[in-house]
Amino acid sequence: MNRRDLFTAAAGATLLPALAGVSRAGTVSGDTVPTGSLEVVAEFYGPGPSGIAVTPDNRIFVGFPRHAENHRKATLAELKGDVLVPYPDKALSLPSSASPDHRLISIHGMTTDSKGRLWAIDDGKIVGQPIAPGAAKVIGIDPATDKLIASIVLKAPAMRPDSHMNDLRVDLTHGALGTAYVADSSFGTSPALVVVDIATGRQRRVLADHPSIQAEKGFLTVLDGRPLRYDPKNPTFPIGGVDSITLSPDSTRLYYSPLTSRRLYSIPTALLSNFDATEEQLAAGVTDHGEKVMTDGMATDAQGRIYLTASEHDSIMRWLPEDGTIEVVARDPRIVWPDGIFVTANHVYCTLGQWNRLAGFNGGKDLRQPPYLLMRAPITPPIREDQR
Numbered sequence: 141m142n143r144r145d146l147f148t149a150a151a152g153a154t155l156l157p158a159l160a161g162v163s164r165a166g167t168v169s170g171d172t173v174p175t176g177s178l179e180v181v182a183e184f185y186g187p188g189p190s191g192i193a194v195t196p197d198n199r200i201f202v203g204f205p206r207h208a209e210n211h212r213k214a215t216l217a218e219l220k221g222d223v224l225v226p227y228p229d230k231a232l233s234l235p236s237s238a239s240p241d242h243r244l245i246s247i248h249g250m251t252t253d254s255k256g257r258l259w260a261i262d263d264g265k266i267v268g269q270p271i272a273p274g275a276a277k278v279i280g281i282d283p284a285t286d287k288l289i290a291s292i293v294l295k296a297p298a299m300r301p302d303s304h305m306n307d308l309r310v311d312l313t314h315g316a317l318g319t320a321y322v323a324d325s326s327f328g329t330s331p332a333l334v335v336v337d338i339a340t341g342r343q344r345r346v347l348a349d350h351p352s353i354q355a356e357k358g359f360l361t362v363l364d365g366r367p368l369r370y371d372p373k374n375p376t377f378p379i380g381g382v383d384s385i386t387l388s389p390d391s392t393r394l395y396y397s398p399l400t401s402r403r404l405y406s407i408p409t410a411l412l413s414n415f416d417a418t419e420e421q422l423a424a425g426v427t428d429h430g431e432k433v434m435t436d437g438m439a440t441d442a443q444g445r446i447y448l449t450a451s452e453h454d455s456i457m458r459w460l461p462e463d464g465t466i467e468v469v470a471r472d473p474r475i476v477w478p479d480g481i482f483v484t485a486n487h488v489y490c491t492l493g494q495w496n497r498l499a500g501f502n503g504g505k506d507l508r509q510p511p512y513l514l515m516r517a518p519i520t521p522p523i524r525e526d527q528r
Contacts, residue, residue, distance in 0.1 A: 171453060171454070171471070172473075173471070174470075174471055174472045174473070175470060175471040175472075176456075176468065176469055176471065176472075176517050176518075177470070177517060177518055178470045178472045178474070178475075178515050178516075178517050179515060179516050179517070180513055180514075180515055181200070181219075181513075181514045181516050182202075182219055182222065182513070182514040183511035183513060183514075184202075184204075184510070184511055184512040184513070185510045185511050185512075186204070186213045187204040187206075187209050187211040187213055188204070188208070188209065188493040188494065188495065188508065188512045189202050189203065189204055189479070189480070189491040189492075189493055189512055189514060190203050190204065190205050190247075190249070190480050190491060190493055191203030191205075191248055191249050191260060191261075191307075191480045191491070192250060192480040192489050192490070192491050192514065193250040193251055193252050193258055193259075193482055194482050194484050194489060195256050195258065195283050196252075196256045197256075197283075199283055200218065200219040200489075200514075201216065201217070201218050201219070201227060201250060201258055202216075202217055202218075202219055202224070202480075202491065203215065203216055203248055203249070203260060204216075204217065204247065205246040205247060205248045205263060206245065206246040206265070206266045206267065207246050207248070207263055207266065207267055207304070207327075208495065208498055208500075209267060210267050210268070212234070212235055213234075214226035214227070214230075214233040215234075215244050215245065215246055215247045215262075216228075216232075216233045216244055216247040216260060217233065219514070227281075227286070228281055228286045228287065228288065229286075231243070232244050232288075239274060240272045240273065240274040241273075241274030241275070241277065241291075241293050242274075244262055244279065245262055245263075245264045245265070245266065245272075245275045245276075246262060246263045246264060246265050246266065246275075247260050247261070247262055247279075248260075248261050248262070248263045248305065248306055248307065249306055249307030249308050249323070249480065250480065250482075251308060251309055251310060253310040253312050253318065254312050254391070255312065256283070257280060257281065257282050257283065257289065258280070258281045258282075258283055259278070259279065259280050259281075259290075259308060259310045259320065260278075260308075261276075261277075261278060261279070261305045261306065261307060261308045261322055262275065262276060262278075262279055262305070263276055263304060263305045263306065264276030264277065265304070265327070270301065271301065271303065274293050276294040276299055276303065276305050277292055277293045277294055278290065278291075278294070278308060278320050278322065278336055278338075279291055280310075280338070290317075290338055292336055292343070293341075294322075294334065294336070294343060297344075298334050298336075298343040298344055298345045299334075300326075300330055300345075302326055302328035302330055303326060303327070303330075304324060304325045304326050304327045304380060305322055305323075305334070306323045306324065306325040306380070306383050307322070307323045307383065307384070307385050307437070308320050308321060308322045308323070308385070309321050309385055309386060309394065310338070311387060311394075311409050311413065312391070313391045313392075313409070314391075314409055314410065314413035315337045315339055315413060316337075316339040316340075317337075317338040317339040318338045318339075319335060319336065319409070320335075320336040320338060321333060321334075321335060321336075321385060321387075321394050321409075321412065322334040322335075322336065323382045323384070323396060324345070324381075325382055325383040325398070326380055326381055327380075328372075329381075330348065330381075331353050331354060331355070331380060331381020331382045331398065332345045332346060332347060332348035332353060332381075332382070333345075333346050333347050333353065333382060333396070333412070334346075335412060335413060335415070337413075337415070342415065344415060346412070346419065346422055347382075347419070347422055347423065347426070349419075350422075350423050350426065352382075352396070352398075352403070352405040352426050353381050353382045353398065354398060355370060355372070355379060355381050355398050355400035356370065356398065356400055356401045356402075356403075357370065358370065359400045359401065361377060361434055361451075362452055363377055363451060363452060363477075364476075364496065364497070370400050375500075375501060376501050376502075377496045377501055378399060378436070378477070378495050378496060379400045380398065380399040381398045381399070381400070382396050382397070383397065383398060383399035383435075383436060384396060384399070384435045384436060384437055384438040384448075385397075385438065386438040386439055386446060387440060388406075388444060389440060389441075389442050389444050391409055392408060392409055392410070393406045393408055393409060394406060394407055394409055394412055395438065395440070395446060397432070397435055397438070399434075399435075399436060402431050402432055402433060402434050403428060403429075403431055403432065404428075404429040404430065404431075404432045404446075404459065405426055405427060405428055406427050406429060407422065407425050407426050407427070408425055411425045412425075430464055432448060432457075432459055432466060433448055433450040433452065433453065433455075433457055433466065434450070434452055435448045435449050435450065435451075436449050436451060436477070436478065436479050437449040437478065437479055437480055437481035437490070438481065439481045439482055439483040439488065440483065441483045441488075441519065442485070444461045445458050445459065445460055445461065446458065446459040446461070447459075447469065447481055447488050448466070448481075449478035449479065449481050449490060451476075451478060451496065453468075453471065454471055454472060454473055454474075454475040454476070455468055455469075455470065455471040455472075455475060456468075456469045456470045456471075456478060456481070456488060456490055456517060469488060469517055469519075469520075470488075474492065474513060474515070475490070475492060475515070476492055476494045476496075476497070477493055477494050477495045477496045477497070478490045478491070478492055479491050479492070479493045483519070484519075485519075486518060486519055487516040487517065487518055488516060488517050488519060489514065489516045490514075490515055490516070490517075491512070491513075491514050492512060492513045492514075492515065493512055494507075494508040494509070494512060497509075
């Protein structure tokens with residue numbers, strides 16, 4: 141009798157004969173079993189990717205921020221085959237001596253509007269340096285001409301010295317030229333939503349003191365098998381307030397969630413875009429949709445389903461608006477800190493930056509393992525033509 145049988149017998153249990161063809165070692169966790177179909181779109185051996193956007197004609201754009209790594213490559217690039225091309229051109233995307241308000245510093249979150257135009261948030265941050273005046277801005281580019289259509293510098297009091305302008309969505313149903321909603325997750329402990337009127341550049345900081353915006357105290361996560369507790373003074377994983385944001389298909393609601401949280405919230409865009417709305421009115425308009433998974437990115441398909449990056453589970457998941465059910469779209473051990481996410485009619489794209497493995501979270505040792513991946517999974521069932 142082996143040690144396992146001796147232990148079982150000592151416990152008074154009945155020993156069952158091993159089933160034919162089944163190992164006596166027992167079963168394994170479902171977390172280790174890949175789910176769904178995952179395709180590698182690109183491998184990056186330079187800086188880590190963050191933002192991702194795909195235009196209706198399938199042009200792919202990727203952002204490479206400099207707030208964690210002061211690299212000399214393009215901060216915004218178009219993926220053409222296997223080649224990254226600085227976008228919209230080298231003068232804007234590569235490091236230069238131009239003033240911060242006349243070049244791209246650190247492109248982070250990206251999206252497209254309902255007209256298929258590209259929008260990005262430049263967080264303006266270079267690692268180890270303060271954010272220079274003019275560096276943080278909302279950028280709009282028309283892929284039809286590859287020209288800037290907007291460059292709106294974010295300023296105080298909407299902008300703070302410790303701001304981390306992380307992601308954005310653009311709503312063309314409010315404002316003369318639309319309204320941008322920016323998630324400032326904060327490099328410190330001062331998160332907020334920032335609302336920007338694209339036509340006028342008017343901007344304001346809202347809901348900074350609301351619980352739906354804040355990181356959850358005592359938050360516990362498990363990443364790469366390590367239990368990690370939220371500690372804003374000594375972070376051991378990427379942390380922060382409001383981060384993941386996405387619009388409903390008709391732009392009537394903005395959904396959002398803090399990075400250090402598992403709850404999903406939303407607010408009507410008619411209220412959020414109203415510069416006359418008070419903080420009390422905004423707070424009263426927030427809806428708590430309950431618990432989801434920890435997310436760094438969210439994206440909505442034409443059916444209103446919200447796709448979630450699920451770092452704790454090496455997965456991309458999907459939240460259903462009818463009843464809050466969460467489905468697994470893809471699970472794979474290569475999904476290490478899924479970050480930027482974008483949904484087309486047929487696929488969900490995701491960048492894998494491995495940000496939880498940065499040296500700053502791991503005692504000074506960089507645990508990232510290039511290549512960094514851009515992956516996609518098919519949407520099942522695919523979105524019908526009449527739902528796009």
